[in-house]
Amino acid sequence: MFEDNLFDKAFNLFSRVQQQDFEYVYRGFFTHNITKKILSLADLNIQKSVPFSTIQKRIYYIMVEGLQNISRHQDELSEGNDKYPGIFAIQKQKNRYYVTTGNLVLNARIPDLKQKINKINSLDKEELKKFHKDILKSGVISDKGGAGLGLIEMARKSGNKLVSSFELINEEYSYFYLQTQVPTNKKEEEDSEIEELKLRKSLISIKKLHLSLIIENIIVYFNGFFNQENLLSLLAIIKGRLNISITTIRLSNVMVEMLQNIIKHGKIDEEMSGVPGIFFIQQMENDDFKLTSGNYINAETSDEVKEKIDYVNSLSKEELEEYYDKILLDIDNISSKKSGLGLPDLRIKSGEKLVYNFHKLEDNLYFYILQTTVKSKK
Amino acid sequence: MEALIIHSTDDTPDVIFDPENNIFKISKISVPEDAYEFYQPVIQWIKKYSQDPLPETVMEFDLEYVNSASAKQLIQLLMALEDLNSKTKLTVKWFYETIDEDMKMLGKRFKNLADLNFEFVEI
Numbered sequence: 454m455f456e457d458n459l460f461d462k463a464f465n466l467f468s469r470v471q472q473q474d475f476e477y478v479y480r481g482f483f484t485h486n487i488t489k490k491i492l493s494l495a496d497l498n499i500q501k502s503v504p505f506s507t508i509q510k511r512i513y514y515i516m517v518e519g520l521q522n523i524s525r526h527q528d529e530l531s532e533g534n535d536k537y538p539g540i541f542a543i544q545k546q547k548n549r550y551y552v553t554t555g556n557l558v559l560n561a562r563i564p565d566l567k568q569k570i571n572k573i574n575s576l577d578k579e580e581l582k583k584f585h586k587d588i589l590k591s592g593v594i595s596d597k598g599g600a601g602l603g604l605i606e607m608a609r610k611s612g613n614k615l616v617s618s619f620e621l622i623n624e625e626y627s628y629f630y631l632q633t634q635v636p637t638n639k640k641e642e643e644d645s646e647i648e649e650l651k652l653r654k655s656l657i658s659i660k661k662l663h664l665s666l667i668i669e670n671i672i673v674y675f676n677g678f679f680n681q682e683n684l685l686s687l688l689a690i691i692k693g694r695l696n697i698s699i700t701t702i703r704l705s706n707v708m709v710e711m712l713q714n715i716i717k718h719g720k721i722d723e724e725m726s727g728v729p730g731i732f733f734i735q736q737m738e739n740d741d742f743k744l745t746s747g748n749y750i751n752a753e754t755s756d757e758v759k760e761k762i763d764y765v766n767s768l769s770k771e772e773l774e775e776y777y778d779k780i781l782l783d784i785d786n787i788s789s790k791k792s793g794l795g796l797p798d799l800r801i802k803s804g805e806k807l808v809y810n811f812h813k814l815e816d817n818l819y820f821y822i823l824q825t826t827v828k829s830k831k
Numbered sequence: 832m833e834a835l836i837i838h839s840t841d842d843t844p845d846v847i848f849d850p851e852n853n854i855f856k857i858s859k860i861s862v863p864e865d866a867y868e869f870y871q872p873v874i875q876w877i878k879k880y881s882q883d884p885l886p887e888t889v890m891e892f893d894l895e896y897v898n899s900a901s902a903k904q905l906i907q908l909l910m911a912l913e914d915l916n917s918k919t920k921l922t923v924k925w926f927y928e929t930i931d932e933d934m935k936m937l938g939k940r941f942k943n944l945a946d947l948n949f950e951f952v953e954i
Contacts, residue, residue, distance in 0.1 A: 681864050685841045688862075688896075699930045706933050709862050709898050716864065778944060781906050788867045794899030802933065830932075 494686035678727030719748035740829035870904035893926040
């Protein structure tokens with residue numbers, strides 16, 4: 454079903470980035486190692502897009518608190534809730550950053566969370582500082598949920614209200630969404646009511662995205678700028694996310710080739726020193742994986758790539774092996790970064806024809822989507 | 832001859848070519864964007880070594896990830912090793928993990944293309 458409207462799906466997900474300068478979303482479980490990698494990946498992008506280091510640090514602290522919040526809640530859940538992975542998202546829109554977390558919580562904890570958030574939102578800057586101190590002094594930080602110090606920190610660092618929302622899943626659990634925003638421009642002062650509406654709108658869009666990621670069973674989703682550093686972080690996240698098996702090793706190999714395919718052929722954004730694009734991995738019911746990438750490409754490159762994919766797809770298994778060896782031994786382009794092996798390699802490893810789409814956006818601008826399958830082997 | 836030691840990074844491998852201690856090994860990860868740049872000095876070193884090699888040379892490849900761009904440079908390295916055949920007893924040891932079919936496949940491909948004594952080691 455996904456192939457039929459491959460372009461629509463991928464482009465709909467991607468076009469969000471055109472309205473938002475940048476977006477990075479992780480959906481899955483949050484182990485210590487994954488959390489570390491998410492932070493470094495997010496940090497790389499923030500450093501490039503935020504001019505002030507004090508603001509970079511603030512966003513970083515908010516991300517740390519948000520991620521710790523997730524793992525705290527994750528720890529108190531009972532076994533068998535692995536059907537409901539959480540979400541972590543950072544988005545940049547004009548002059549502000551949004552950090553959003555969405556994770557499973559016990560319904561029994563909701564009243565307490567609501568009360569804490571309302572209390573925090575009712576306080577001004579000075580009162581918040583005092584409240585923070587009072588809690589530290591009284592020492593009520595023994596229970597798992599904490600005394601809300603993380604929430605207070607997030608509110609203080611952002612200088613804005615916390616926006617939250619709960620989605621009931623069943624008798625036991627709900628999703629708890631929490632969003633904070635940080636202005637990246639110090640001078641800017643806007644109408645706070647409009648600000649809050651914007652925040653709510655952004656939270657709704659993340660909730661919608663989370664829902665479509667759940668429906669499509671997309672286990673990893675990255676929408677942002679691609680370069681070699683990001684590739685390595687994504688690779689580490691995948692390694693931490695899945696058990697090591699024949700299938701997941703192949704998945705990692707295919708992922709490297711696809712991401713380097715984006716980096717080599719895509720249209721580079723010099724300022725962000727990366728190629729804007731989208732990449733996600735779906736886990737199918739039969740445990741196959743589908744990997745989809747999408748990025749801008751100019752007309753000349755798109756003709757070249759299309760011709761190459763069509764050729765690679767037209768070959769039989771034996772012909773494909775011969776072709777791969779021929780390119781491997783070809784020394785004419787030995788020093789080029791484009792080895793010419795990426796697409797045949799993807800075709801061999803996936804064992805299926807490569808699915809692609811080029812969508813014309815402007816005269817010299819196309820959106821290029823590539824999809825490969827990694828079959829489950831047990 | 833002076834040893835060639837290159838320390839691994841997040842996307843390039845460890846290289847130890849040390850004739851004095853009789854160690855020739857490339858290990859860890861090889862997924863750089865510019866594989867040509869990385870492998871040039873490695874291949875140059877082998878070409879120089881092949882002029883006056885030890886009587887016996889065991890070249891070990893113990894890699895976790897190899898992107899296609901690196902594969903293209905590794906085959907050049909193997910071609911350079913072919914020159915050693917007549918001067919040293921050369922063995923290429925190709926390590927792969929039991930569950931890593933892709934690494935095994937890549938080794939088999941290299942074995943078919945290069946005239947070298949390959950030994951496969953499953954770990």
